[in-house]
């Protein structure tokens with residue numbers, strides 16, 4: 409068979425192809441290793457994975473095929489970032505410096521900071537400017553091994569600005585080195601103009617925004633920030649039910665700052681994921697374990713906010729809840745595109761094994777955004793998205809932190825990192 413992509417000379421090829429999806433409990437360590445493996449693809453989809461001898465006997469690279477050298481190193485599926493707010497206008501480093509200097513959230517909000525600052529900036533920024541800024545973030549994510557990410561709206565908080573964000577996300581999905589899954593998050597916060605009529609804003613989300621988003625097919629998921637002082641459990645349920653009736657699958661920001669009942673609601677409405685879960689209660693862990701909900705943990709947010717209480721990953725994994733990791737990339741509480749640092753935090757702060765963090769950053773993350781059939785593992789039929797690492801042992805990824813260990817990143821059978829030089833040659 410002629411192929412247009414071939415990866416050869418891998419050391420350990422971890423396919424993540426063993427076991428059910430999502431992985432729960434002990435399955436979180438089934439990595440499907442192939443020593444000296446090779447991967448062949450046609451048209452961006454994998455056609456063969458296996459020991460190099462067998463693959464080379466079965467396939468032949470076509471003239472002009474992309475042939476990637478595995479350098480005898482570790483090769484894994486491309487990383488999947490299951491929770492980002494990658495489209496935003498303006499950064500908030502001034503607020504970060506105030507927080508580091510000990511100023512409280514209320515002082516920062518009074519000085520014009522917080523999520524409402526991002527809303528003001530976004531409403532005044534054009535679609536093109538938003539797209540250019542987000543595209544550079546996605547290129548940085550790809551350079552660190554991410555080949556698919558989810559992106560939420562939620563800095564518009566009115567019909568026009570939410571649709572603007574989702575249209576930007578759609579254009580990114582069409583043009584970027586990272587695959588993009590769109591989520592509508594009109595219920596991220598109450599905008600200033602509705603602060604004295606919160607149920608009125610919930611109605612605006614339900615009756616005006618959700619039908620418009622569905623009509624343009626701009627989102628796959630509907631998410632809500634369910635939290636004390638933000639959207640109540642009942643408001644969240646009403647929004648998620650409305651989204652469901654328009655074909656949008658529920659997701660939740662749940663139990664981030666308080667045990668607010670968000671995880672229980674996620675289980676009750678059959679959400680695809682419940683995210684954050686720093687304050688999840690024991691009862692809620694049981695409810696999640698009996699459901700199909702993935703837990704998406706965001707340790708970068710806890711770290712960035714200077715918190716010391718991290719989500720109880722061990723409790724969740726040991727109870728049988730499928731766990732994924734994500735950056736939460738956003739300008740207020742987690743300014744990173746790197747899934748590698750999140751994997752390090754997964755081991756260092758959440759006490760997940762290296763095998764568990766890789767599972768959480770690939771196959772379980774793909775499940776959390778409904779992409780488990782196409783990414784997150786290396787099997788025939790899935791997209792040819794993979795990372796050749798600088799290291800030959802999986803344990804070195806969470807261990808060697810704060811630097812980029814991705815040597816070559818491939819999406820749909822094309823090298824997206826390192827970038828080509830002006831003459832089209834790869835510079836590394």
Ligand SMILES: [Zn+2]
Pocket residue numbers: 491492493661736
């Ligand atoms: Zn978020």
